[in-house]
Amino acid sequence: MATVCSAVASAVGALLLATPAVPAAAAPVLVHPGMEIRHAANVCTLGYVDPVLRVAFTAGHCRGEGPVTDASGAAIGNLAAYRDNTPNGATVRTEDLIADYGAIVLNDDVAVNNILPRGLALESEPGRVPAQGQAICHFGIITGESCGTVERVNNGWFTMANGVVSQKGDSGGPVYVLDGNRAVMVGIFNSTWGGFPAAVSWESTSGQVSEDVGVVNTASFIRPAA
Incomplete structure (x- = not known):
């Protein structure tokens, strides 16, 4: 009996040695709001992500050439539309209209969710303004997550104070209000103006996206994730 068991064990061992190991399939790249993205040499933050439409948004001034990638260089999608009239220099008037968005159509092979790093779902609610x-x-x-208050609402953009901070690389990140166990998108981070961190209004951006991609009903293009 021992001889038979030894023979079986030897045969199984030989079979395992002869069978090449099958590498495990790599997990798909996960795209979510607040992640690092790169477009050519530009490093920015991803803002709103719609898991249903598989479209994500960042700042238009983050645009570059070629595909948009994650921090490791894995392609996540391509820029489909953008606006960027961010003023040059250090001066901007409160009546100036600032538009600054980039819409990214995500690749079929990436995983998508709308969960912020803090664990809350980031939703879009038409008509919600700061x-x-x-x-x-x-x-x-x-800078991670920082919170404060809206300092002033201007022409399609607003400034923040009392705890909101930013650094280069934060551009494009989501700006939101907390509403119970969810976060509601109200802006895309743009820059610092007059010493205050500033964002373009998500409501204004929604209208611009609708014009640029030919969608009549904004709510059908940018909507709360299912």
Whole structure:
């Protein structure tokens, strides 16, 4: 009996040695709001992500050539539309209209969710706009999450204070208000103006996207994730 068992064991061992190991399939890249993205030499933060439409948004001034990638260089999608009239220099008037968005169509092979690094779902709610004095938060890949209040609402953009911070690389990150166990998108981080971190309004951006991609109903293009 021992001889038979030894023979079986030897045969199984030989079979295992002869059978090449099958490498495990690599997990797909996960695309989510608040992640680091790169477009050519530009490093920025991803803002809103729609898991249903598989479209993601960042700042238009983050655009470059070729595919958009994650921090490791894996392609996640391609820039489909953008606007960027961010003023040059250090001066901007409050009446100036600032538009700054980039819409990225995500690749079929990436996984997608709308969960912020803090664990809350980031949702889009048509008609939701920031108000002066309102509590607000921003997430950037350099500074993480910082919260404060809306300092001033301007022409399609707004500034923040009392705790909101930013650094280069935070551009494009989501700006949101907390509403119970969810976060509601109200802006895309743009720059710092007059010493205050600033974002373009998500409501204004939604209208611009609708014009640029030929969608009549904004809510059908940018909507809360299912």
